[in-house]
Amino acid sequence: MLNNAFSICRLRAAVHYTVACLCEEVAEDKEIHFSKQAIAAISEITFRQCDTFAQDLERFAKHAKRITIKPEDVKLLSRRSNSLLKYITQKSEELTLKKTEEKAKKKKTSSRTSDEHVGPAAADSEDSNMA
Amino acid sequence: MEKRDGSSYVFKKETVNKLLQRHFKDDKTQVSDDALLLVAELLKVFVREAAARGARQAQAEDLTRVDVEHVEKVLPQLLLDF
Numbered sequence: 001m002l003n004n005a006f007s008i009c010r011l012r013a014a015v016h017y018t019v020a021c022l023c024e025e026v027a028e029d030k031e032i033h034f035s036k037q038a039i040a041a042i043s044e045i046t047f048r049q050c051d052t053f054a055q056d057l058e059r060f061a062k063h064a065k066r067i068t069i070k071p072e073d074v075k076l077l078s079r080r081s082n083s084l085l086k087y088i089t090q091k092s093e094e095l096t097l098k099k100t101e102e103k104a105k106k107k108k109t110s111s112r113t114s115d116e117h118v119g120p121a122a123a124d125s126e127d128s129n130m131a
Numbered sequence: 132m133e134k135r136d137g138s139s140y141v142f143k144k145e146t147v148n149k150l151l152q153r154h155f156k157d158d159k160t161q162v163s164d165d166a167l168l169l170v171a172e173l174l175k176v177f178v179r180e181a182a183a184r185g186a187r188q189a190q191a192e193d194l195t196r197v198d199v200e201h202v203e204k205v206l207p208q209l210l211l212d213f
Contacts, residue, residue: 026182054154
């Protein structure tokens with residue numbers, strides 16, 4: 001029970017830290033300052049918004065008779081705003097493109113040393129090839 | 132927290148996973164890797180939107196400091212938009 005409360009605290013702290021960094025970025029853009037309370041309020045809002053997101057995502061996955069949440073579910077989550085949907089769809093396409101590229105590279109890298117784009121996964125496969 | 136794309140901060144994947152996992156009714160529910168990255172992206176947009184709208188509200192009131200009251204004022208529309 002205590003352990004659980006502790007992990008929630010840590011999670012809140014992690015969210016608060018990232019929110020503070022993001023607010024700092026916006027503050028620089030708009031040449032304005034954020035009070036500490038305002039940042040705390042935004043991080044609390046984000047933390048609670050995650051409840052709704054998680055429940056929606058779980059229901060979307062369940063509706064598709066899956067137990068794993070897929071990118072399509074996240075796209076459905078962003079349906080309320082057109083530009084947001086466009087942005088998320090674009091990001092999702094970038095991710096799949098990256099993945100297929102990595103796969104293609106993995107096949108080629110058997111002769112080459114580790115490629116920075118492919119990272120540790122490729123290094124592992126090379127090790128296993130040598131063994 | 133990590134700095135991806137060289138320009139903007141994004142939530143860590145583990146953080147997003149823990150945030151989501153807390154509220155799942157079914158313990159068996161899992162989140163795929165790509166979905167985690169997309170949720171992190173979505174949360175980033177959410178936070179930046181909240182900050183930007185708060186900033187605009189403060190600027191409309193001719194202030195240079197965003198306070199809780201400004202965030203409070205933009206909160207309803209923000210939640211309707213997400």
